[in-house]
Amino acid sequence: MFLEVFTLDLLAEFGASFLSQLQSPTLAFLIGGMLLAALGSKLTVPDAIYQFIIFVLLMRIGLHGGMEIKDADLTALALPALMASLTGIICVVVGWLTLARLPGVKFDDAIATSGLFGAVSASTLAAALVVMEQESVSYEAWAPALYPFMDIPALVLAIVLASMAMQKAKGGDRKKVGVWKIIKDSLRGSALSALLLGIAIGLFAEPGRVYEEFYNPLFRGFLSILLLIMGMEAYSRLAELRGVAHWFAVYALLAPIVHGLIGFGLGYVAHLLVGFSQGGVVILAIIAASNSDISGPPTLRAGIPSANPASFIGSSTSIGTPIAIAVCIPLFIALGNAVFP
Amino acid sequence: MFLEVFTLDLLAEFGASFLSQLQSPTLAFLIGGMLLAALGSKLTVPDAIYQFIIFVLLMRIGLHGGMEIKDADLTALALPALMASLTGIICVVVGWLTLARLPGVKFDDAIATSGLFGAVSASTLAAALVVMEQESVSYEAWAPALYPFMDIPALVLAIVLASMAMQKAKGGDRKKVGVWKIIKDSLRGSALSALLLGIAIGLFAEPGRVYEEFYNPLFRGFLSILLLIMGMEAYSRLAELRGVAHWFAVYALLAPIVHGLIGFGLGYVAHLLVGFSQGGVVILAIIAASNSDISGPPTLRAGIPSANPASFIGSSTSIGTPIAIAVCIPLFIALGNAVFP
Amino acid sequence: MFLEVFTLDLLAEFGASFLSQLQSPTLAFLIGGMLLAALGSKLTVPDAIYQFIIFVLLMRIGLHGGMEIKDADLTALALPALMASLTGIICVVVGWLTLARLPGVKFDDAIATSGLFGAVSASTLAAALVVMEQESVSYEAWAPALYPFMDIPALVLAIVLASMAMQKAKGGDRKKVGVWKIIKDSLRGSALSALLLGIAIGLFAEPGRVYEEFYNPLFRGFLSILLLIMGMEAYSRLAELRGVAHWFAVYALLAPIVHGLIGFGLGYVAHLLVGFSQGGVVILAIIAASNSDISGPPTLRAGIPSANPASFIGSSTSIGTPIAIAVCIPLFIALGNAVFP
Amino acid sequence: MFSQATKTVLIVERLIQEEVLDLIEQGGAKGYTLVPGAGQGEHGRRRASRAAVVKDFSIVRIEFIMADKNKAKAIAEKVADTYFEQYPGIVYISDVEVIRADKF
Amino acid sequence: MFSQATKTVLIVERLIQEEVLDLIEQGGAKGYTLVPGAGQGEHGRRRASRAAVVKDFSIVRIEFIMADKNKAKAIAEKVADTYFEQYPGIVYISDVEVIRADKF
Amino acid sequence: MFSQATKTVLIVERLIQEEVLDLIEQGGAKGYTLVPGAGQGEHGRRRASRAAVVKDFSIVRIEFIMADKNKAKAIAEKVADTYFEQYPGIVYISDVEVIRADKF
Numbered sequence A, B, C: 001m002f003l004e005v006f007t008l009d010l011l012a013e014f015g016a017s018f019l020s021q022l023q024s025p026t027l028a029f030l031i032g033g034m035l036l037a038a039l040g041s042k043l044t045v046p047d048a049i050y051q052f053i054i055f056v057l058l059m060r061i062g063l064h065g066g067m068e069i070k071d072a073d074l075t076a077l078a079l080p081a082l083m084a085s086l087t088g089i090i091c092v093v094v095g096w097l098t099l100a101r102l103p104g105v106k107f108d109d110a111i112a113t114s115g116l117f118g119a120v121s122a123s124t125l126a127a128a129l130v131v132m133e134q135e136s137v138s139y140e141a142w143a144p145a146l147y148p149f150m151d152i153p154a155l156v157l158a159i160v161l162a163s164m165a166m167q168k169a170k171g172g173d174r175k176k177v178g179v180w181k182i183i184k185d186s187l188r189g190s191a192l193s194a195l196l197l198g199i200a201i202g203l204f205a206e207p208g209r210v211y212e213e214f215y216n217p218l219f220r221g222f223l224s225i226l227l228l229i230m231g232m233e234a235y236s237r238l239a240e241l242r243g244v245a246h247w248f249a250v251y252a253l254l255a256p257i258v259h260g261l262i263g264f265g266l267g268y269v270a271h272l273l274v275g276f277s278q279g280g281v282v283i284l285a286i287i288a289a290s291n292s293d294i295s296g297p298p299t300l301r302a303g304i305p306s307a308n309p310a311s312f313i314g315s316s317t318s319i320g321t322p323i324a325i326a327v328c329i330p331l332f333i334a335l336g337n338a339v340f341p
Numbered sequence D, E, F: 001m002f003s004q005a006t007k008t009v010l011i012v013e014r015l016i017q018e019e020v021l022d023l024i025e026q027g028g029a030k031g032y033t034l035v036p037g038a039g040q041g042e043h044g045r046r047r048a049s050r051a052a053v054v055k056d057f058s059i060v061r062i063e064f065i066m067a068d069k070n071k072a073k074a075i076a077e078k079v080a081d082t083y084f085e086q087y088p089g090i091v092y093i094s095d096v097e098v099i100r101a102d103k104f
């Protein structure tokens, strides 16, 4: 009975939040991008602009985090960071136990896909921050910095699993996986580099004015364009999915929600143990629900060359990302409002 | 006697408006661009930036329109839209009856040029909106949406005329012109796509904040850079005009003014019949005076492959656009002030 | 004793200013860029964005100068402009008398390097203006326009010296150096073009609003990104320096400071004679300390083709620019505060 | 390890790029590579890096390798016949040696 | 003034660009030229100008000229053996004539 | 339908691009195609996509087709003589077959 009321409440809350999201430009631009691609529009955002947008968004998030955590108690970060890593690992393991065992699914493709969905999308994170700000859900300033703690373990684990399987198949001498190389590759990717650079400058310098005058005002606008690009990409990569087992589409539909729930659960544990905030838990859930779109694909490609990129990129770009942004952001914000007093 | 006073008034008004326009950055950047190109400056605006500027300007216009027409009475749009289409068609017919009959002028080149000058320039529209805002001339929020209603009929008619002529020349079986394909091509062009996307998002979502924080503040600045590019283009395409009959230059000088007057007249009829505003009539006149610079040329090229692009692009970019921006914008704003009480 | 106190004062002042600079984002972004490159980050700023940033920064400086000098007494510019030219010439002569005579240093390489260090960097100028504004050091509005007066004589003199030496070596008939061509090439470069365009528009039009709404707000942000690029460039060109005589590194370390002192001294003379302001003197010193990064290298390459670009570009990008920005900006601001009452 | 093949290069305006790529695929080529560029010819000059106010008029250089020279020639002729009367462009072929002949 | 040489063209993903360039240098080539592009092959289509959400999967066309055909072939084979089983890409060679033979 | 022609490829710095294009036109070529790129040679490495702080030092690859091999060779030699002592760059030629021979 209580559960029922709770569920109804949650549904109502989610429904309202979702409807308002549909009104919010965040989603409108994503859908607009899909429509443009579907209708064959020639409108494209040049690659140079895309790179610049990613840079500015991640710098903005980093600078903000860096400036705020100057006088924060960073020991509070320890447990949530551990939870983030655990989430990343569990998500990959879930994919390994489910997707990889399905009929018609190539093992390497499945593991690479699991790695991608276990890792984190900078764009989804940025979108989540804007929506949360709008709905006044507050979070620890360092919460966006949980990103690498989830991203890297997921990518490393996926590559390790794939290469262990290959050694087993081939027998023979064990080729060591360069774990450190994978970590370095991830940190060197353009998105994480910009995030870390922003945090460092926010921490050690006084970028308040350039943040207020430049990075912050551009945030919403650049995000709107990024979502447009994501929408166009989602539609135009749908075709790639066709050549791939249907299970990938099913996985891409469900994984964001399942991963988000795992992240929410582990975040809630951190809430109970060390008082991790509602907003922090929601961020953890949403980055868990997201899938890596910038540094993940090349890292996985280099690490699991036998995997077919169409499977992992198609399913994440065309299905995973839209679900993460359109469904999971409102869902986990609503869940947060329902669960937290 | 009355007419004389009226004309003097108009001239005085136009003179004042023109002088203030010369002071306005709009024109200064256009002329600056011409000077830079003439002096051989190496300054160039990268293509990616140009694409981005067009996108942001058209989104800004579209979003603004979309948000405003939410509660507008759209039936009021019907007659002005009809007038816009009529203007587009009449302009092409005028070119067909004049330019195409002149000695030394190839028929196909003339029709393609008429199509381009009958169609609409997004950049000129943007410049007009900035100047009108400056001079506080108000207009119906949906007036910029008249753009496609004039643009598409002009392009379609030009291509139909050209292919009818070719069938007559060749005799033989009639190859059908894909009218629908031309319409689709126009709507899919990057400028119109962005405009329509902006209108749709403005209508169905709540983009107020991203509009206020991003698209609107960038409007003036991006327009200044676009005008710089237009100026550079105008100068550097002058050379192309040399190989072409002089009539094209004469046409490009006069057509914007004649077309603008046609637009103004038909707009004034809409004013008398359904109360179309002063600003709306001015916009109709200015887009009639403008010539298509983004989607028009490839559409015409594909539709009338036998036409020499140097004739239609050279005359429009080098003469038509500067006349439309430097002369027609102040002219028709002044005419509006003189004619409307 | 007095000198000692003065020196201590200056050192203290410089120390404080330098420490605050380290906190200032200006330097943080420069160092951040170096770190990113050193750590092998894949983050890059696309070329199109770089071109656009240079354009906006120089337009901003030019517009501001142009609007301000409308009612300034331009005769006051004469002597500082002369001092700027003198500084440019003396700097090249210094290089010719020192670097070019060192063992293992090729004459042409040395002269080209001296020319580059005698010329002016637009990026360093922009950075100086931001820091000076922060520290409320005021200057004549036309002071940034001293740039070409120093830049061009330095480049011209270097090319003339190199070609005189070549004629002496080869004997034979004297090939005339196209001085006018060098001047034109400099003025046509993208940075100077944008600066001059900005000044012209500021002078003759009314760009106040587009300046306030667009060019000025972007200034700080774009500068931060430019400094990031400079830092990345500095690190990644270090390798080039290896193949070159060590004297180039030594020169690149010292020349900015020596040149800055020459500029400061001559500026101070202008202060005594015609009341050139403290800020003006500081600007003169800092542009003297800077080395040309945009139009200088190709001009010198074309003018002294026998010089090895690795020597002049390596030493200026990797050492000269960081020294100019990180050391000379705070140094000469501090010197100004110490010397001026 | 090396075997004979034919390289065909098509230089055309972006405007007809998609249609040309379709002809290449229909002609049996298993792949192609495309680089954007600029150029000059009978129909005037086209610049590369500057703002291309009319994007569709810039140039693309398309190359494709085929093991079967006759098929390659057929595609080249088909494109030339279909487009080069009215649209700018050139085509040329040459002999090359490839590794992994079955790929082409 | 002209002498024989061999041109080798490698078309690969940006992801392995640096490693391929290393192989070229190790193989003894004194230079190379690289242009960014797009393409289609067995492994699907890659676009050029649009936002490349995954930058590393776009295509580069690398060409290098060598005076010694055998060395050129050796580099081509080395790259094909090392990468083309798992990564997309093609390689071909052809004869050219160069000026200043000692440069190659 | 196909006839013999000569393809000449010039790889030079953007700095001397305009002058090289002038030499090509003066030499009688009816067209050329140019793609921007990056490269490495005796004179050091040049990158492509990153911010080219010095734009003029990036590389362009220019190709032109001529029906007359001797004229093509003359242009190649002229460019090599004029520039390649002091400026970076390479040139090579090869045989190709073209359609519409009168265009070249």
Ligand SMILES: Nc1ncnc2c1ncn2[C@@H]1O[C@H](COP(=O)(O)O)[C@@H](O)[C@H]1O
Binding pocket: D011, D012, D038, D039, D040, D041, D042, D043, D044, D046, D059, D087, D088, D089, D090, F029, F030, F031, F032, F033, F034, F063, F064, F065, F066, F103, F104
């Ligand atoms: N002789 C040539 N050599 C190389 N490229 C050419 C040649 N002629 C034409 N082109 C290229 O083909 C495009 C169209 O040529 P056209 O049809 O002659 O205008 C030009 O923009 C050049 O990029």
Ligand SMILES: Nc1ncnc2c1ncn2[C@@H]1O[C@H](COP(=O)(O)O)[C@@H](O)[C@H]1O
Binding pocket: D029, D030, D031, D032, D033, D034, D063, D064, D065, D066, D103, D104, E011, E012, E038, E039, E040, E041, E042, E043, E044, E046, E059, E087, E088, E089, E090
């Ligand atoms: N037959 C071909 N001709 C020209 N380029 C090709 C060909 N096949 C493949 N490519 C290029 O090599 C890349 C990788 O090819 P693939 O390994 O077949 O996917 C493609 O994206 C094309 O750029």
Ligand SMILES: Nc1ncnc2c1ncn2[C@@H]1O[C@H](COP(=O)(O)O)[C@@H](O)[C@H]1O
Binding pocket: E029, E030, E031, E032, E033, E034, E063, E064, E065, E066, E103, E104, F011, F012, F038, F039, F040, F041, F042, F043, F044, F046, F059, F087, F088, F089, F090
């Ligand atoms: N062997 C080669 N093969 C292909 N391109 C080369 C070669 N050598 C030089 N280049 C190109 O020509 C440019 C100038 O070469 P260099 O004069 O050797 O510095 C380089 O940046 C390369 O783009």
Ligand code: NA
Binding pocket: A091, A116, A117, A118, A119, A120, A121, A259, A287, A288, A289, A290, A291, A292
């Ligand atoms: Na995830």
Ligand code: NA
Binding pocket: B091, B116, B117, B118, B119, B120, B121, B259, B287, B288, B289, B290, B291, B292
């Ligand atoms: Na019109």
Ligand code: NA
Binding pocket: C091, C116, C117, C118, C119, C120, C121, C259, C287, C288, C289, C290, C291, C292
């Ligand atoms: Na200097």
